[in-house]
Amino acid sequence: MAQTYVTVWLHESGVQDKREPRHFACLAYPWPERCATLTAESLAMEKRMPTLLYSPTSPYARKVRVLIRECGLTKQIEEQTALPLDDPEALLAANPLGKVPALQLDDGSVLYDSRVICAWLVAQGGALVDSGGPAHWQTQRRAALAEGVIDASVALVMEGRRPSVQQSEYWIGRWRSAIARSLDVLEGEVDALHDQIDAITSAAALGHLDQRHGNLNWRDRRPALAVWFDAFSQRPSMQATVPG
Ligand SMILES: N[C@@H](CCC(=O)N[C@@H](CS)C(=O)NCC(=O)O)C(=O)O
Numbered sequence: 001m002a003q004t005y006v007t008v009w010l011h012e013s014g015v016q017d018k019r020e021p022r023h024f025a026c027l028a029y030p031w032p033e034r035c036a037t038l039t040a041e042s043l044a045m046e047k048r049m050p051t052l053l054y055s056p057t058s059p060y061a062r063k064v065r066v067l068i069r070e071c072g073l074t075k076q077i078e079e080q081t082a083l084p085l086d087d088p089e090a091l092l093a094a095n096p097l098g099k100v101p102a103l104q105l106d107d108g109s110v111l112y113d114s115r116v117i118c119a120w121l122v123a124q125g126g127a128l129v130d131s132g133g134p135a136h137w138q139t140q141r142r143a144a145l146a147e148g149v150i151d152a153s154v155a156l157v158m159e160g161r162r163p164s165v166q167q168s169e170y171w172i173g174r175w176r177s178a179i180a181r182s183l184d185v186l187e188g189e190v191d192a193l194h195d196q197i198d199a200i201t202s203a204a205a206l207g208h209l210d211q212r213h214g215n216l217n218w219r220d221r222r223p224a225l226a227v228w229f230d231a232f233s234q235r236p237s238m239q240a241t242v243p244g
Helices: 040-047 059-070 089-094 114-123 133-160 169-188 197-212 223-232
Strands: 004-011 024-031 051-054 078-081 102-104
Touching: 051 059, 051 089, 059 114, 059 133, 059 197, 089 102, 102 114, 114 197, 133 169, 133 197, 169 223, 197 223
Parallel strands: 051 078
Antiparallel strands: 004 024, 051 102
């Protein structure tokens, strides 16, 4: 007997809705055998791939997106833009902190923040297997250092968006000093930066400094780090994630 198929427009939240077609997946299901028993929610569960909610300018999200590419997982993970300051519903539902990145897994659960997502990606076995031992802990420590540069760099951006009378010279000074000292340490350890999480986090941090704080001229006293970053920036994973 000839099989009839119906087309189901499926929102990622599981709710059928035709108002925003770009957010929909189109699935063909045999009728009536499957559709009789399928709800929109169960269809969503069948179709769902892990989805990363990200903002193109977030250095935390860039770190994750670079790692996805370095792990060769681009075909297994969808990426969906969510601008945190717009408070999009999907992001608030995924992460009560309202921050990107957040990773919706295929079982409906969610991972955040970027460090947890990165650990999950590495656990998928795609790449970045390090040998353990003392070197592992130094890699983690350098990654934390670079993450702190991102924190300070983002804090400077946020502070700069406040009315100038409300901006704190004290905190701006502390964040700038923290960035300067941390980059000095990375300059001294640049030979240890290869393709592990410390290198990826450092690249995301330096990219954010270039994007937001060109006036800091971080390259001036750090020639080795500058050479390293320029070379690392040529990787396809970095090129594909240049903040737009
Ligand atoms: N520790 C978090 C930080 C994430 C974060 O602060 N993301 C920023 C974008 S760069 C954000 O979503 N901010 C929105 C907000 O703070 O409300 C991580 O590593 O994922």
